Amino acid sequence: MSWKPVYDVVQRIPRGRVLTYGALARFLRLPGGARAAGRAMAATPNGKGIPWHRVVGERGRILTPEPYASLQRRLLQSERVTFIEFRVDLNNHLWSPAGKPSPQKTKKKVTRRRNS
DNA sequence: CATCTGACGACCG
């Protein structure tokens, strides 16, 4: 499968901003949904300058396997991305491929789901 | 060819 379009978008994520697998999948209309985005990232070729660390779970949750999780947090924090208890503050850093910066501060539907 | 396994996210109780 060609994940080029995925990498292409990821590569466009500005420094200090992040994208979620779901948003990525929906934007590109990937068959298989968010998980497809996850597969794409898991297959990300290293050393290609792809900012894989800027892709996180739906609520800013870091989902990468342990070896990378710490690195990812470190990289994000190094570019000024703020965290709230192991979660990226999407409210201020979520980016949109379509060019929808709108950070906003009013949380609308941020109260549900699990994951620990 | 048959199974298993996820770098997800939606739902349910």
Added chain:
DNA sequence: GCGGTCGCCAGAT
């Protein structure tokens, strides 16, 4: 908020 299931589907075994 927490734990568990389900749909999806490309690779790995």
